Amino acid sequence: MIFLVPNSTTPEWARYKSFEETKNICLSYVRNTILKYRGRFNLWDVINEAHVQPDTEHGVEMILGLTKEQNVELSCAAVKTAREADPTCFRIVNNTGTWSDYYMGRKPSPWQQNVYDYLKMLEDAGCEYEAIGLQYYHSGRDLLEFERDLERFSHFKKPLHITELQIPSSSEDIPGNEWWGGGIGGSGFLWHGNEFTETIQADWVEYVYTILYSKPYVDAITWWDMADPAFVPHGGLVNEDLCPKESYYRLKTLLENWKCSV
Numbered sequence: 001m002i003f004l005v006p007n008s009t010t011p012e013w014a015r016y017k018s019f020e021e022t023k024n025i026c027l028s029y030v031r032n033t034i035l036k037y038r039g040r041f042n043l044w045d046v047i048n049e050a051h052v053q054p055d056t057e058h059g060v061e062m063i064l065g066l067t068k069e070q071n072v073e074l075s076c077a078a079v080k081t082a083r084e085a086d087p088t089c090f091r092i093v094n095n096t097g098t099w100s101d102y103y104m105g106r107k108p109s110p111w112q113q114n115v116y117d118y119l120k121m122l123e124d125a126g127c128e129y130e131a132i133g134l135q136y137y138h139s140g141r142d143l144l145e146f147e148r149d150l151e152r153f154s155h156f157k158k159p160l161h162i163t164e165l166q167i168p169s170s171s172e173d174i175p176g177n178e179w180w181g182g183g184i185g186g187s188g189f190l191w192h193g194n195e196f197t198e199t200i201q202a203d204w205v206e207y208v209y210t211i212l213y214s215k216p217y218v219d220a221i222t223w224w225d226m227a228d229p230a231f232v233p234h235g236g237l238v239n240e241d242l243c244p245k246e247s248y249y250r251l252k253t254l255l256e257n258w259k260c261s262v
Contacts, residue, residue, distance in 0.1 A: 010054075019070050026074060027081045034085035044089055045133060045163070046082045047075050049096040051118035052103050054111075066111045068121065076127040083128075093122065094133030094163050098149065099141070119156055131219065132156060135164035137232060139204060140189030147211050154217045162212060164224040167204050168234040169245050171195035196234065202246040205237075209254055 014025055030046060050071045066074070079091045097103040100114030113121075119132065132153055136146070153160055171190075192200055212218045228236040237248040 079129045091129040131159040133163040139167035159219040161220040166232045166235040169201040170234040174233040198246040202250040205247040
């Protein structure tokens with residue numbers, strides 16, 4: 001569930017509202033959606049990317065800019081509303097830009113902050129939820145730094161769900177996908193070598209999944225997306241024709257070996 005969304009998907013009737021109006025819209029959406037699907041779905045991304053929302057589209061704020069405190073208030077109200085709608089639901093607070101410099105390194109809007117500080121504000125506000133969602137793109141980092149960043153969020157003593165994870169299998173350019181200066185999802189930030197290849201992607205998949213599986217506080221991993229074309233160009237585990245890449249077989253072997261060793 002997404003209650004604060006990128007402006008390109010914000011409907012006209014939800015734009016340019018005051019904080020109280022926005023809050024009422026969001027809580028009504030949370031309540032009605034969970035009531036509708038209660039008994040069929042139990043696990044919800046109740047909050048998505050609130051620490052950087054509302055973002056701007058071409059410099060235009062289609063949702064009126066909130067303060068950090070209002071984002072926290074809205075977040076706490078949303079997870080509370082979710083629990084009221086279904087006392088058994090499992091609530092996730094999902095976060096983007098986990099490498100916070102990709103938002104905070106440019107001129108951030110007044111309401112934007114890094115993931116850790118947002119989660120700390122939720123903690124200080126007594127916000128109750130079941131798991132933290134983290135998105136990891138932008139692969140041009142040593143995996144020691146990846147592990148260190150992951151461990152920072154274990155301090156909140158909540159399960160971690162890696163809700164989005166991806167790097168490309170090719171450096172071939174796809175026009176129109178430039179974003180954040182490194183290609184969409186950081187596809188231009190090399191990890192090893194001079195270009196992305198299927199083997200480089202497979203190595204990264206193997207190492208990252210091994211790190212994640214070693215952490216008792218990591219409960220779920222979602223590769224985003226399974227097939228090309230993907231959010232990150234060439235980021236799927238299978239090609240557009242659904243032919244598996246090297247990373248698909250590498251991950252398949254890992255999971256099979258781990259299953260056998262349990």
